[in-house]
Amino acid sequence: MLSLRRRDIVCQQAVELVTDYLEGALSRRDRRRFERHLRACPNCTGYLEQIKMTIELTGEIEPDDLSPRAKADLTELYRRWRSE
C-alpha cells in the first residue's frame, strides 16, 4: 500500500494503513507513525473504531438457511460417507 517517506502522515494516508495496522503488517516505523497520527487525530481514531465496528457487525451476519432439498441431499451424502 502506501509507503511513507515523510515523517508524519496525513489522514488520507492513515485510512489506507488501517488494515495493515490491524493485521500487524506495518513495519515498526510505520506503526509508530500511524499511532502517533491517531493520538493527535480524533477523526482517524474514530475511523479506526468504525472499521472495527464494521468487522464486528459483519461477523454477526447469519448464514442463509439451506433449502430443505439441499439439507436432505447433504444428510444422505453424510450417511453414505459414514457407511463406506
Added chain:
Amino acid sequence: MLVARYQQPMLRLARSMVPTQAVAEEVVQDTWMGVVRGIERFEGRASFKTWLYRILANRARSACPREHEHTPFESLHAVDPLRFDAQGQWADPLDRWTEESDDRLEAATWAPILKSGLDALPPRQREVVVLRDLEGLSSDEVCAVLGISGGNQRILLHRGRSRLREILEAELRKV
C-alpha cells in the same frame, strides 16, 4: 456432525463465489462428493477446514470461471478523496459511532444492509471478507484456501472492509 457443522459456512462461501443459490448448493454438494469419494486426499498439512474450503473454492471456480473480474464500481480509495481537504486532512468531522449510536448499531438492523453490501463487492474482495470476518479464518488460512499472497489478501480485505464501512456510514446518516 461434520456436514451439519460445515454445510452452512460452505454454502455461504460458495454463494460468495457463484452467481446463484442453486449453483452454490451444487458446488457444496459436489465438494462433499469429492470428499466422500476420496478424490481429494487430506494430508494433514493444513487444518481440515482449510482443506475443505480449498476444495470448495476450486470447485466454485471451475463451476463459474470468470473471464473478467470487472464490476461497475471499484474504488481504489478506502475513503472518497472528496472527504479530505487539499492537505489530506478530513474536511468534515467524522461521526462517532461508538458514543452516540450504539443502540442504532444493532446487528440485526444492519445485517441485511451489510449482506447486500457484501453481494455488491467485487468477487475476490467478497471471498476474502466472508472467510475472514464471517468465517473467522486466519489470514494464512485465507491465503491457503484462495491461493493468494498475504499482500494480496490484505489489499482485498482492506478494500472490502472499507467499502462496507462506507455503506454503514451512509445508512447511519439517513437515520
